[in-house]
Amino acid sequence: MAATSLRSRQWWDNPANPDMTALYLERYLNFGLTRAELQSDRPVIGIAQTGNDLVPCNRHHVELAERVRDGIRDAGGIPLEFPVHPLQETGKRPTAALDRNLAYLGLVEVLYGYPLDGVVLTTGCDKTTAACLMAAATVGIPAIVLSGGPMLNGYVDGRRAGSGLIIWQSRRLLAAGKIDYAEFMNRVACSAPSIGHCNTMGTALTMNSIAEALGMSLPGCAAIPAPYRERGQIAYDTGRRAVELVRADVTPAAIMTREAFENAMVVTAAIAGSTNCPIHLIAIARHTGVELTNDDWEAVAGDVPILANCAPAGEYLGEDFHRAGGVPAVMHALADAGRLHTDAMTVNGRTIGDNVRDARSADPDVIAEYDKSFAPRGGFLVLHGNLFRSGMMKMSVVTEELRSRYLTAPAVTWRAVVFDGPEDYHRRIDDPALQIDENCVLVIRNTGPIGYPGSAEVVNMQPPTALILRGVEAIPTLGDGRQSGTADAPSILNASPEAAVGGNLAILRTGDRITLDIPAHRIDVELSDDEIAARWREHTPPELDNQTPWQELFRAHTGQMDTGSCLDFAVGYQDVVHTKGMPRDSH
Ligand code: FES
Ligand code: MG
Numbered sequence: 001m002a003a004t005s006l007r008s009r010q011w012w013d014n015p016a017n018p019d020m021t022a023l024y025l026e027r028y029l030n031f032g033l034t035r036a037e038l039q040s041d042r043p044v045i046g047i048a049q050t051g052n053d054l055v056p057c058n059r060h061h062v063e064l065a066e067r068v069r070d071g072i073r074d075a076g077g078i079p080l081e082f083p084v085h086p087l088q089e090t091g092k093r094p095t096a097a098l099d100r101n102l103a104y105l106g107l108v109e110v111l112y113g114y115p116l117d118g119v120v121l122t123t124g125c126d127k128t129t130a131a132c133l134m135a136a137a138t139v140g141i142p143a144i145v146l147s148g149g150p151m152l153n154g155y156v157d158g159r160r161a162g163s164g165l166i167i168w169q170s171r172r173l174l175a176a177g178k179i180d181y182a183e184f185m186n187r188v189a190c191s192a193p194s195i196g197h198c199n200t201m202g203t204a205l206t207m208n209s210i211a212e213a214l215g216m217s218l219p220g221c222a223a224i225p226a227p228y229r230e231r232g233q234i235a236y237d238t239g240r241r242a243v244e245l246v247r248a249d250v251t252p253a254a255i256m257t258r259e260a261f262e263n264a265m266v267v268t269a270a271i272a273g274s275t276n277c278p279i280h281l282i283a284i285a286r287h288t289g290v291e292l293t294n295d296d297w298e299a300v301a302g303d304v305p306i307l308a309n310c311a312p313a314g315e316y317l318g319e320d321f322h323r324a325g326g327v328p329a330v331m332h333a334l335a336d337a338g339r340l341h342t343d344a345m346t347v348n349g350r351t352i353g354d355n356v357r358d359a360r361s362a363d364p365d366v367i368a369e370y371d372k373s374f375a376p377r378g379g380f381l382v383l384h385g386n387l388f389r390s391g392m393m394k395m396s397v398v399t400e401e402l403r404s405r406y407l408t409a410p411a412v413t414w415r416a417v418v419f420d421g422p423e424d425y426h427r428r429i430d431d432p433a434l435q436i437d438e439n440c441v442l443v444i445r446n447t448g449p450i451g452y453p454g455s456a457e458v459v460n461m462q463p464p465t466a467l468i469l470r471g472v473e474a475i476p477t478l479g480d481g482r483q484s485g486t487a488d489a490p491s492i493l494n495a496s497p498e499a500a501v502g503g504n505l506a507i508l509r510t511g512d513r514i515t516l517d518i519p520a521h522r523i524d525v526e527l528s529d530d531e532i533a534a535r536w537r538e539h540t541p542p543e544l545d546n547q548t549p550w551q552e553l554f555r556a557h558t559g560q561m562d563t564g565s566c567l568d569f570a571v572g573y574q575d576v577v578h579t580k581g582m583p584r585d586s587h
Pocket of ligand 2: 089126483484486
């Protein structure tokens with residue numbers, strides 16, 4: 001490629017504008033870079049750094065970036081590392097979901113406004129992967145994903161203890177008095193034995209598997225545990241490859257095609273992935289300019305069997321998944337069964353089909369061949385009805401018992417017990433007056449993107465203590481929030497529109513009858529349209545208090561989960577380095 005086409009030269013080596021060149025150039029010399037480097041036609045590669053002390057899941061990217069730099073240098077590029085707004089799923093109040101679009105906006109502005117020819121996107125914790133890919137699509141410079149990898153396997157009493165899942169399981173033991181607080185905390189600590197992101201097939205490992213399935217990372221990248229030797233090695237290879245992507249001018253839009261998104265949905269189902277992923281993948285697609293809907297998840301991937309035996313749906317954790325072959329082994333099995341677009345191009349310059357041709361599973365207990373799957377239907381059931389336009393249920397975690405109750409019966413009807421958010425749930429769940437039993441559905445509302453704000457992972461509510469003591473570990477739940485990808489609850493969630501913006505969950509009352517009809521893909525409250533309209537006339541919407549300026553901006557512009565919870569004004573910008581040209585000079 002002609003050197004003059006490097007974007008960074010418009011800053012540092014522009015013969016048509018020598019005084020601006022001088023102004024742009026001089027400050028980048030002050031920490032030791034030389035004119036010879038910066039004016040030598042070498043691609044400048046950004047390292048979008050998502051790791052820091054506030055994001056422990058990604059913190060080791062600070063060290064991995066050294067290997068990325070080595071790779072960039074060895075391939076003839078110049079690395080420039082910069083921070084991404086912190087996005088940590090469990091530490092950020094009120095939600096990390098509130099900040100995904102903020103990190104996205106910030107990254108777009110950095111990638112577009114600084115002298116960068118390409119970028120290595122460091123990913124890991126749930127929304128870091130989403131925000132990075134959304135931004136890369138909007139900007140359109142060559143980009144490659146380096147995931148940080150899962151933590152090592154955790155163990156409690158000699159048995160695998162996975163991130164998140166151990167909390168959901170142990171809080172039932174705590175409620176039943178079988179363990180005390182100290183033991184509860186010890187079990188949780190044991191599930192986090194090393195650097196890295198969640199080791200279950202939660203949202204983090206699913207999103208990084210999605211990045212690989214899309215073709216945006218090197219093969220095998222997603223599952224390598226964070227402390228492993230191969231993690232540093234793939235960091236080096238990713239840095240090298242970033243330079244080559246710039247030289248070949250391979251943009252995100254050339255990789256993230258409709259076919260690539262279909263591959264990602266099929267892989268998500270095969271690994272029994274997180275219910276947060278439809279939201280993020282739809283957002284990435286919209287910023288790329290590819291149309292993708294909630295219904296596509298079922299149409300394309302609803303019937304894909306489960307090929308990865310990973311918690312929370314299965315037994316194993318990230319380390320086992322990597323040793324069995326990781327995403328390439330899953331894609332090998334899917335390709336053999338004709339379930340993938342094998343000619344989709346990837347960032348290593350080869351097709352998915354070429355990349356996974358020899359990647360047979362090394363352990364059939366962890367990753368199965370297509371005809372020896374662990375269970376049918378790893379995908380999501382997409383539901384519609386008079387409570388919301390679109391919601392989802394994660395079929396991979398529906399137990400055999402629930403499966404026979406839900407799937408074989410034409411319909412099942414529950415009595416609703418309604419909570420206005422998690423505080424109300426915690427206050428009243430053990431109130432005997434609610435008369436909660438196995439025939440109830442626990443409903444939570446005002447927990448969506450606008451109501452919460454950001455949308456909270458609170459739909460996987462546990463039953464009242466009295467029921468747990470009777471041995472009832474789960475009852476159906478429904479809500480306009482989300483749940484952790486590490487949870488094993490068959491909740492009906494991501495309900496769109498949410499109560500706060502006119503969804504009918506707002507007018508639901510405790511005692512209402514709700515019918516789930518899985519063959520019809522419907523869930524409805526037994527109320528006539530007239531009754532619903534009458535309740536709306538009496539309805540007083542909850543007051544939405546904005547605690548920060550960003551909350552106000554987010555609430556004014558963020559869409560519902562079934563369309564990716566994107567900023568409405570942002571989806572009109574795609575591939576801006578090509579569609580909008582260069583930003584103006586700064587002086
Ligand atoms: Fe960050 Fe799970 S909380 S990866
Ligand atoms: Mg989570």
